[in-house]
Structures are given as structure tokens and as C-alpha cells.
Amino acid sequence: MRMKLDSRQSEAVVAVIESGSFEQAATQLYLTPSAVSQRVRALETSLGTPLVVRSRPCRATPAGQRLLQYLRRVQSLEADLQAEFAGAQTAPVTVTIAVNADTLASWLLPALAPFLIREQILLDLSVDDQDHTYTLLEAGLALGCISTEEKAMRGCHAEALGKMRYRCMASPAFRDNWFAKGMTRTAVKQAPVVVFNRKDRLQADFLLKHYGVADDACPRHYVPASEAYMQAIVLGLGWGMLPALQMHELYRQGALVDIAPHRTTDVVLYWHTWNVQSPRMERLSRSLIQAARQILG
Numbered sequence: 624m625r626m627k628l629d630s631r632q633s634e635a636v637v638a639v640i641e642s643g644s645f646e647q648a649a650t651q652l653y654l655t656p657s658a659v660s661q662r663v664r665a666l667e668t669s670l671g672t673p674l675v676v677r678s679r680p681c682r683a684t685p686a687g688q689r690l691l692q693y694l695r696r697v698q699s700l701e702a703d704l705q706a707e708f709a710g711a712q713t714a715p716v717t718v719t720i721a722v723n724a725d726t727l728a729s730w731l732l733p734a735l736a737p738f739l740i741r742e743q744i745l746l747d748l749s750v751d752d753q754d755h756t757y758t759l760l761e762a763g764l765a766l767g768c769i770s771t772e773e774k775a776m777r778g779c780h781a782e783a784l785g786k787m788r789y790r791c792m793a794s795p796a797f798r799d800n801w802f803a804k805g806m807t808r809t810a811v812k813q814a815p816v817v818v819f820n821r822k823d824r825l826q827a828d829f830l831l832k833h834y835g836v837a838d839d840a841c842p843r844h845y846v847p848a849s850e851a852y853m854q855a856i857v858l859g860l861g862w863g864m865l866p867a868l869q870m871h872e873l874y875r876q877g878a879l880v881d882i883a884p885h886r887t888t889d890v891v892l893y894w895h896t897w898n899v900q901s902p903r904m905e906r907l908s909r910s911l912i913q914a915a916r917q918i919l920g
Contacts, residue, residue: 629669633694635662636674640691641764643680683762691763692778692897695719699766699901715743716903721760721768723753724819725787726892728849729868731769734914735907742903752822753890760895766904767896767911775895782912784892785919789825791883792870793862798882801862806883808834812841815861820847825864825888833886864888868918892919 638648638659645656645663652659667674674687683691699716722731727750739746749759757770760779775781793802801814811834816826818838827838844861846852853870856863857878865879873879894915896908 629662629666632662632666632669633690635659636666636687637691637694639663639675639681640683640687643682645681688761688763693763695763695766696897696899696901699904715745716901717745717747718767718904718907719747719749719765721749721751721756721765721770723756723769723892724750724849725866725869726753726769729866730915730918734918735911738907738910742906744903744907752820753892754824755822757895766900767894767908769892770895771890771892772895773891773893778899779895779897781893781895782908784894784912784915786889786891787919788867789864789888789890790867790870790881791829791862791886791888792856792865792874792879793882794857794859794878795880797856797859797862798880800859802882806834808836812836815842815844817844817846817852817855817861817863819849819852820845825890829864829886829888833883 635648635652635654638651639645642648642651645659648654649656649659663675670686670690672686673684674690676682676684676687699718727748738744749756749765751759753769753771756765756768757772757776759765760768760770761776769784773781773783791806797814802810804810811830816830816838818826830836830838830841842861844855846855849869852863853865853873855861856865857873862882870879874881892915894908894912896904900908
């Protein structure tokens with residue numbers, strides 16, 4: 624038997640998952656929380672499976688994730704179809720992309736800006752660690768993502784973009800104070816390190832690989848914003864891994880020094896998106912891949 628999704632019920636499910644609560648979804652849809660709950664329950668009954676985990680915040684079940692993935696792509700395809708029939712009166716379309724903070728702070732927007740303006744694409748960016756953006760695509764919360772994951776999930780494909788090179792940086796004063804005799808095992812256990820957030824493994828992997836030191840053996844600052852993270856290192860709060868693209872000018876000015884010049888870390892990035900996507904999303908993918916490969920090599 625062929626199943627037909629109710630548009631209002633589907634809209635309610637998407638609103639609950641994206642906002643994280645029935646109350647927020649109700650505000651977005653100009654309904655009562657009870658009405659939103661009834662629509663979600665009706666669609667769950669129709670499909671014969673739970674779609675939303677009633678927690679704080681609400682989240683999608685595996686079936687809800689698959690539905691959200693489908694609805695996101697349908698919305699994108701419908702927007703392109705409407706634009707095609709509108710001819711010259713092309714309406715802007717919103718594209719949700721999951722990216723890591725360093726990519727956003729360095730090359731992504733300059734690389735995509737001309738294309739986004741020409742194609743009238745509005746970005747809805749979700750920012751997470753590069754090892755975790757993949758889960759946002761998997762959950763149906765993005766149409767594409769930049770990730771360190773090489774393998775594409777079912778229904779998607781992945782394209783290598785190039786390498787983000789990270790260098791171990793500090794302020795000159797910090798280096799002179801903590802690493803006057805170099806980055807020895809004893810010194811790195813005592814010197815404060817700046818970590819982006821608790822998902823960030825760059826510094827932890829560097830310490831373990833080169834010094835056999837667990838990251839919890841070191842004093843740590845947590846600074847979960849890309850520009851503020853770099854500023855914390857410039858100000859001498861600690862050392863940390865910085866992308867060469869982002870810190871090049873400060874390095875040239877002498878505000879930052881490379882305290883492990885022969886121990887760079889290369890992070891390979893991949894672009895993941897669905898096999899079936901709208902024409903504008905296909906063009907965005909081509910533009911992003913081409914620009915990234917020119918910048919990242």
C-alpha cells in the first residue's frame with residue numbers, strides 16, 4: 624500500500640526535532656504545544672513507529688532521522704523546482720551545512736561567497752568538531768557536511784577536499800617561560816594547553832603521539848570559539864594547535880611562534896552530501912570542492 628505523508632504532520636515533526644521541544648515548535652508554527660503533539664503522534668501512528676524521543680531536548684529516533692533526511696531533501700528539491708518555474712524571479716533557498724569551526728574561521732566563506740550571492744543561496748551553518756559534523760548529516764540536520772570521516776554513509780557520497788595543516792603554536796613569552804629548553808616531556812606536563820572543547824582531540828593526539836602524555840595530565844583551558852581560541856594563545860594563556868591558514872598573518876608579525884616546527888599535524892577533510900540532491904545543491908557541491916582543493920591542496 625502506498626503511503627502519503629501529511630505535510631502539516633511532517634512540518635510538526637521537523638519543528639520539534641530542530642527546536643528541541645514541543646513548546647518551541649509550537650511558537651514557530653503558531654500552534655499550541657498540544658496541537659503540535661497531536662500532529663506528531665498522528666504521523667507516528669500512521670508510520671507505525673516513534674519519530675521523536677520526548678526528552679530535554681527532544682531528539683529524533685532512528686526512524687525520525689531517516690524522515691528528517693528525506694524531508695530536508697524534498698524541501699531542497701521543491702525550492703529548486705519553484706525557482707525553475709519562476710524563471711528570472713528566482714527565490715533564495717536555504718541550505719544547511721555542518722562544518723568545523725576552523726574551516727568556518729578560515730577558508731569556507733571567502734571560497735563560497737561569490738557562488739552563494741550569484742545563486743541566491745542562504746546558509747544555515749551548524750558548527751561542530753570536524754570529527755562530529757558527520758553525525759549532523761546522519762541525523763538529518765544538514766544537507767552536506769565537512770568532516771574527517773572518509774567513508775560515506777548509505778545514500779551519500781564523499782569527496783576529498785584536501786588537508787588542513789595544524790602547527791603547534793604559542794606566544795614568544797609563553798615559549799620562553801615554559802619551553803626555554805624545548806618541548807620536553809616534563810615541560811608539556813606542566814605547561815597549560817588551550818583546547819577548543821571536550822570533543823577536540825588535536826592536542827590530546829599530539830601529546831600522546833610525540834610525548835606519551837595523556838591530555839588530562841596537563842593544565843587545560845577550554846575556549847570553544849575559533850577566534851577566541853587563537854587569541855588565548857596569542858595572549859600567552861597556553862599553547863595549542865592552530866591551522867596555518869588562520870594564523871599565518873600573526874605568525875608573520877611575530878605574535879605567534881611555532882614551538883614544534885618539525886611536528887605538523889595534517890587533518891584530511893571530506894565533503895559529504897546526498898546522492899540525490901537539488902540542482903543548486905549539486906552546483907554548490909562542485910563549487911565547494913573546487914575551491915577547497917585549490918586552497919587546501
